[in-house]
Structure formats: C-alpha cells, structure tokens
Amino acid sequence: xxxxxxxxxxxxxxxxxxxxxxxxxxxxxxxxxxxxxxxxxxxxxxxxxxxxxxxxxxxxxxxxxxxxxxxxxxxxxxxxxxxxxxxxxxxxxxxxxxxxxxxxxxxxxxxxxxxxxxxxxxxxxxxxxxxxxxxxxxxxxxxxxxxxxxxxxxxxxxxxxxxxxxxxxxxxxxxxxxxxxxxx
Amino acid sequence: xxxxxxxxxxxxxxxxxxxxxxxxxxxxxxxxxxxxxxxxxxxxxxxxxxxxxxxxxxxxxxxxxxxxxxxxxxxxxxxxxxxxxxxxxxxxxxxxxxxxxxxxxxxxxxxxxxxxxxxxxxxxxxxxxxxxxxxxxxxxxxxxxxxxxxxxxxxxxxxxxxxxxxxxx
Numbered sequence: 001x002x003x004x005x006x007x008x009x010x011x012x013x014x015x016x017x018x019x020x021x022x023x024x025x026x027x028x029x030x031x032x033x034x035x036x037x038x039x040x041x042x043x044x045x046x047x048x049x050x051x052x053x054x055x056x057x058x059x060x061x062x063x064x065x066x067x068x069x070x071x072x073x074x075x076x077x078x079x080x081x082x083x084x085x086x087x088x089x090x091x092x093x094x095x096x097x098x099x100x101x102x103x104x105x106x107x108x109x110x111x112x113x114x115x116x117x118x119x120x121x122x123x124x125x126x127x128x129x130x131x132x133x134x135x136x137x138x139x140x141x142x143x144x145x146x147x148x149x150x151x152x153x154x155x156x157x158x159x160x161x162x163x164x165x166x167x168x169x170x171x172x173x174x175x176x177x178x179x180x181x182x183x184x
Numbered sequence: 185x186x187x188x189x190x191x192x193x194x195x196x197x198x199x200x201x202x203x204x205x206x207x208x209x210x211x212x213x214x215x216x217x218x219x220x221x222x223x224x225x226x227x228x229x230x231x232x233x234x235x236x237x238x239x240x241x242x243x244x245x246x247x248x249x250x251x252x253x254x255x256x257x258x259x260x261x262x263x264x265x266x267x268x269x270x271x272x273x274x275x276x277x278x279x280x281x282x283x284x285x286x287x288x289x290x291x292x293x294x295x296x297x298x299x300x301x302x303x304x305x306x307x308x309x310x311x312x313x314x315x316x317x318x319x320x321x322x323x324x325x326x327x328x329x330x331x332x333x334x335x336x337x338x339x340x341x342x343x344x345x346x347x348x349x350x351x352x353x
Binding site (some may be wrong): 013015017020021023041044045047048049051052053054055057061063065107151 | 198
C-alpha cells in the first residue's frame with residue numbers, strides 16, 4: 001500500500017509535478033532504512049540531498065563599517081591652513097625695509113621731501129593751536145563775567161521779592177482806606 | 185542598518201548561498217570565496233536592502249550570476265574538483281562507505297548537468313523553494329522550470345542505475 005503510493009509519487013516526482021509537501025513525504029520515506037530494493041537509486045539521490053543540505057557556511061565575513069572620508073579630509077585641510085598661517089608671515093618679513101640704507105637714492109629723496117612737507121604742516125598747525133588757546137582764554141574770561149552777571153541777577157531777584165512785600169503792604173492800606181471811607 | 189541587523193537578516197540564507205555556490209563552482213574554497221563576496225556586496229549596499237522585496241531571492245540571483253560569471257572567467261579554469269565533506273553518523277561503517285561512494289556519484293552526476301538544471305535542482309530538492317521563488321531567481325516561467333527539473337531528475341536516476349548495475353548485469 002505504502003509502496004504503491006510512494007511509487008505514484010515518484011512518477012510525479014520524475015515529471016517535476018510534485019508539490020513541496022509530497023516531496024517531504026518522499027524524503028521521509030527514503031530517510032528510513034527499509035527501502036524497497038528497486039528504489040535504491042532514489043534512495044541514493046535523496047540521501048545526497050539530505051547530506052548536502054547539512055553543509056554550512058562557517059567562514060567569518062569581515063564586515064567593516066564604511067568610514068566617512070569627508071572628516072578625514074577636513075582635518076587635512078585644517079592642518080594645511082595652520083601651516084600656511086605659520087609660514088606665510090615669515091615669508092613677508094624677509095624683504096621688509098628696516099633702515100634708510102635699504103632705500104634707493106630716489107626713494108630717499110622722496111622720503112626727505114615728504115618729511116619736510118610734514119614738518120611745515122606741523123609748524124603751521126602749532127600756530128593754529130596757539131591762536132586757538134588764546135581764543136579759549138578769552139572765552140574763559142567771558143564765562144567768568146557771565147557768572148558775575150548771573151550773581152547780579154540773583155541779587156536782583158531778592159530785591160524784587162522785597163518789592164512785592166511792599167506792594168502787599170500797599171494793598172492792605174488801600175483796603176483799610178476803602179473800609180474807613182464806607183464807614184463814614 | 186547596523187552590523188547585528190545585517191547579520192540577523194543574512195543568517196537564514198547564507199548557507200543556501202554557500203550551497204548553491206558550491207553546487208556551481210564545485211570547490212569548497214571557491215564557494216566560500218563566492219559566499220563572502222556576495223555577503224560583502226550586500227553589506228556594501230545595505231542602504232538599498234530595504235527596497236528589495238525579497239532579500240533572499242535577490243541574494244540567490246546574485247549568487248547564481250556571480251558563480252556563472254566566475255565559471256566563464258579565465259580564473260575558473262584552474263578550478264579543482266574537491267569532495268571532502270559528506271558525513272552520515274547513523275549508519276554502519278560498511279553502509280557508510282557505500283553511501284559515501286554513491287552520494288559522491290550523485291554529486292558527480294549533478295556536476296555534469298547543464299548549469300540551469302543544476303541551479304533548479306539545487307533550489308528545489310535541497311533548499312526546497314517553491315516554483316515561484318525559483319522563477320524569480322532563474323528568471324524563467326514555472327512550466328519551463330518543471331521541465332528542466334524533470335529532465336535533471338531523470339538524468340540523475342538513469343545514470344545512477346547505470347553505475348549501480350555496472351559489473352552486476
């Protein structure tokens with residue numbers, strides 16, 4: 001009975017029409033020891049499939065995370081900038097002029113002309129300053145007299161206050177005179 | 185995707201990749217190299233992995249293409265045929281030796297099959313893929329796959345019966 005159904009399955013199997021489930025059945029049948037002798041070739045085949053399936057891949061795969069190369073290049077750029085910062089000022093210093101001897105005669109002439117002109121300007125400027133200081137003296141004098149004036153105005157105010165007192169006195173006398181008139 | 189995520193994703197089918205590679209390239213070392221290459225390729229493109237509908241089928245297709253390329257390349261002409269690792273612990277020594285011999289025969293016979301049939305037989309009888317999955321990997325329609333599979337199975341059995349009865353009849 002079992003053999004019959006297996007043979008039918010095998011026929012289907014040979015034609016590539018078995019489902020995965022039916023193939024499982026066949027595999028289970030051929031996995032056991034008592035297989036019909038005329039099906040020996042099938043048994044070898046299934047045995048082969050079974051052993052092959054047990055082969056495993058055991059080697060390790062080196063998985064390295066991807067490095068971000070942008071950051072590396074940023075550091076390189078930073079170092080380059082730093083080096084430039086250190087060396088470029090020194091390059092400038094090499095041909096800097098430090099004394100008059102370094103100048104050509106023409107340049108020296110120009111230099112002295114400029115110096116003369118600047119000296120003239122400075123002397124004129126001194127004159128101007130002295131005049132300005134005189135002006136400032138006058139101005140301070142003016143301010144002091146103005147102070148005196150304000151003092152005078154203050155005393156004037158005091159006087160005006162006194163005058164108002166006299167005024168008030170006058171008013172009261174007037175009222176009094178009126179009253180006496182009405183009484184008459 | 186971190187390394188652990190990737191390993192988890194790859195674990196279930198890395199052996200299948202290896203076995204398919206071994207079926208096609210025969211040599212154990214070559215198959216290991218191929219598997220490593222495939223896994224490295226997957227790892228390098230790990231950003232794109234989420235776009236693939238079926239990573240396993242995709243990897244199998246990659247493996248198939250990679251191995252066929254290897255076979256076509258000149259390097260492959262130095263390939264050695266190495267069979268060393270078949271084992272079965274349940275049977276008695278005599279039967280084991282016998283089995284080993286016969287099982288070796290099967291793999292030799294499978295080696296002689298055309299590449300297409302090798303791949304299909306490997307995916308169906310060893311990895312137990314259904315026909316739709318095989319269709320994705322080998323890019324054929326299911327009917328053609330059935331025909332190829334049937335041919336492969338019949339060829340193996342025919343040759344097995346011949347070798348077995350050799351010297352007896």
